[in-house]
Amino acid sequence: MRYLLPSCLFALFTLLVSCGGSDEAPAPPVAEAVPVTASFPEAVFTDPAKVVRGVSSTEIMDRLIALVDASPRNSAIYISIFQFEYPALVAALKRADARGVALHIMLDLSREESMAYNPATIDDLKTNLSENAELVVVESDAGSIAINHNKFALFSELATTAGGARNVVFQTSHNFTLAGTRKAQDAVIIPHQGLYQAYLSYWQDMKKGAQQGMKDYNYQEFHDPAAGVSAFFLPKRRNGGAYGEDAIIELLDQISQPATATVRIGMSDWVSSRMNIVLKLEELLQQGAHLELVVKSSISEDILSGLRALEAKGAFLKVLNMTESSRQKVNIHSKFILIEGVWDGSQTKLLQTGSHNFTQNALRYNNETILLLKDHPLYSQYTSFFEELKSLPGL
Numbered sequence: 001m002r003y004l005l006p007s008c009l010f011a012l013f014t015l016l017v018s019c020g021g022s023d024e025a026p027a028p029p030v031a032e033a034v035p036v037t038a039s040f041p042e043a044v045f046t047d048p049a050k051v052v053r054g055v056s057s058t059e060i061m062d063r064l065i066a067l068v069d070a071s072p073r074n075s076a077i078y079i080s081i082f083q084f085e086y087p088a089l090v091a092a093l094k095r096a097d098a099r100g101v102a103l104h105i106m107l108d109l110s111r112e113e114s115m116a117y118n119p120a121t122i123d124d125l126k127t128n129l130s131e132n133a134e135l136v137v138v139e140s141d142a143g144s145i146a147i148n149h150n151k152f153a154l155f156s157e158l159a160t161t162a163g164g165a166r167n168v169v170f171q172t173s174h175n176f177t178l179a180g181t182r183k184a185q186d187a188v189i190i191p192h193q194g195l196y197q198a199y200l201s202y203w204q205d206m207k208k209g210a211q212q213g214m215k216d217y218n219y220q221e222f223h224d225p226a227a228g229v230s231a232f233f234l235p236k237r238r239n240g241g242a243y244g245e246d247a248i249i250e251l252l253d254q255i256s257q258p259a260t261a262t263v264r265i266g267m268s269d270w271v272s273s274r275m276n277i278v279l280k281l282e283e284l285l286q287q288g289a290h291l292e293l294v295v296k297s298s299i300s301e302d303i304l305s306g307l308r309a310l311e312a313k314g315a316f317l318k319v320l321n322m323t324e325s326s327r328q329k330v331n332i333h334s335k336f337i338l339i340e341g342v343w344d345g346s347q348t349k350l351l352q353t354g355s356h357n358f359t360q361n362a363l364r365y366n367n368e369t370i371l372l373l374k375d376h377p378l379y380s381q382y383t384s385f386f387e388e389l390k391s392l393p394g395l
Contacts, residue, residue, distance in 0.1 A: 003126055003135035004210055030099045035159040036070035040168065042189040043381040046181065048388040052330050056181040060174045061086060063187070067155055067170060068092040073100035075157035078203050080106040080150040080367070082355075083175035085117040090124055103133040106206060108148040110140045117177055136207050142214040142235050143365035148206065150367050151175060151355045154199050167196035171354055171371050173268070173334045183333035184266070184389055186353060188371065188378060195229055198222035199369075202233040206367055214367065219243050228374030234356065235365050242364050251337065251352060251372075252280050254344045259288030261341025264386050266334045270299040273360035278306035281315075289341075291315035294389045296332050298322040303358075318394045330392055338382055349379045 046057035069092055071077055077096065084107050097103050107122060108114040125135055138148035155168040172187035174180045202220065209217055219238050222231040237243050244250075255261045263284060270277075285291050293307060297319050304319065311317040320330040335357055339350040351373040356362050373379070 001126060001129045001131055001133040001135060004137060004207070031095055032099060033072040033159045034066075034069045035161045036066045037161045038158070038165065038189075040165055040189055040191050041376070041378055043378045043385075044187045044189070045381075045385045046174075046183065046185040048184060048385075048392055051182060051184050052328065052392050054182060054328065056178065058181050060172055060185055060187045061089065061176070061181060063189070064153065064170060064172075064176075065089055065092045067153070067158060067168070067189070068096050070158045070160065071096050071101045071155055072157055072159050074102075075155065076102040076104065077156075078104045078106075078154040078200060080148060080152055080203055080206065081176050082108050082147060082149045082151060083114055083117040083177050083180075084121045086176045086178060089176055090121060093125070094128055097129045097133050100132070103129060104136070104203070105134065106136040106138060106148065106150075106203065106210070108138045108140075110138060110147040111145055114147065117175075136210050138206065138210045138367070140209070140214045140365070140367065141212055142217065142237065143361065145361060146214065146235070146365035146367075147361075148367040149355050149357075149362065150206075150369055152199060152369060154196055154203070156196075165191045167191055167193040169195050169199055171369065173336075173353070173355060175333075180333065183331040186334045186336060186382070186385065188353060188373070190229070192224070192227065192229055194224050195222060195231060198231055198233070202369070205233075216240050228376055230372040230374075232370040232372070234363065234368040234370070236363055237365075246274070246276060246363060247356070247370060248274070248277050248337075248358065249280055251339075252277075252284065255284065255289070255339065255341055256345065257342040258284045261339065261343075262290040262292070264292045264338040264383070266294045266332060266336050266386055266389055267299075267358055268296070268333045268335055269357035269359055269362075270295060270303045271359045272300045272302050274358040274363075275303065275306065277358055278303060278310070282306075282310060282313075285310055285313055285315055292386070292390070294318045294320065294332060294386065296320040296322045296330075297324070297395055316390070318390050318392065320392060321395050324395070327395075328393065330394075332389065336382060338379070338386060349375055351376055351379050351382055353382075
């Protein structure tokens with residue numbers, strides 16, 4: 001297979017080839033694509049009722065595997081993922097490769113978190129995929145702890161029971177790991193040619209900077225106003241340094257009538273360097289906005305204190321336990337914002353999701369994607385998911 005690996009890994013991932021005799025058993029028949037039953041666009045979530053019990057909720061990963069299995073011969077799949085250790089998905093990718101799907105798989109090896117998961121998967125893919133497949137390993141130079149934190153897959157074509165779909169974007173908060181199935185997660189599946197091409201261009205940009213060059217990455221955005229679809233491809237850098245304002249502040253600044261607005265946030269990581277978001281939420285609350293937040297207790301202490309202060313002033317706050325060993329731990333890994341109100345000049349229901357945590361690293365250094373859907377049919381499914389998260393036990 002074609003691969004781009006850091007030079008230090010060549011010895012680690014040496015391909016061993018043995019030649020068999022003429023009496024080798026014939027290769028098993030290649031499985032054709034399995035049409036998927038789908039009504040796109042779709043939202044998929046892990047089940048909070050399972051998450052709260054600490055058991056696996058595989059809905060998102062099952063759906064991703066079904067999409068891989070529905071990819072027909074001569075189609076293409078592009079993946080960009082932070083952590084990948086999920087044997088069932090690896091097996092699905094091998095099946096796709098065997099039937100002639102062009103695989104382009106990008107994984108991170110920039111930091112210890114991905115190094116704990118990805119080497120075995122890289123070795124497996126490098127050893128067992130065909131020469132038609134492409135494997136890209138990212139060691140980002142955008143910062144000392146920069147990573148490829150993306151979690152998306154692109155499908156050029158899918159076989160469906162309704163006939164087929166093209167240019168399908170799968171965007172999730174979910175790393176491709178079993179541990180990820182025990183966390184609150186979300187995913188969206190959207191067919192959209194312009195969005196697909198924008199993601200594909202971003203994938204190619206990340207490939208070019210996989211070993212050197214992400215520090216000079218040129219921040220890009222995609223907008224289709226008619227469809228209410230936007231995407232923001234981070235890190236937010238241009239000309240070798242930080243570019244523009246905080247993406248989340250820019251989003252919240254477009255709420256022009258706070259007194260009639262509702263802002264809901266479900267967030268995994270939130271650190272001190274993004275205290276400005278807490279201050280912006282306080283400003284909106286003082287102007288009459290209704291705020292609801294679901295976070296976890298392992299976020300930075302000063303952020304949690306700031307959110308408790310908002311709670312005392314009328315905001316709803318659910319803090320899921322990740323720090324007290326005597327109580328059941330409940331982990332949220334989603335990263336989404338829901339806004340209802342006058343936004344960008346018109347009454348709007350806005351959904352923001354993707355891989356972006358509230359950290360400075362996520363804003364200025366990591367490979368990350370923010371997906372924005374305006375007045376989209378998936379909005380109501382996210383509000384229902386958020387209500388389920390609100391009902392979970394907290395501190």
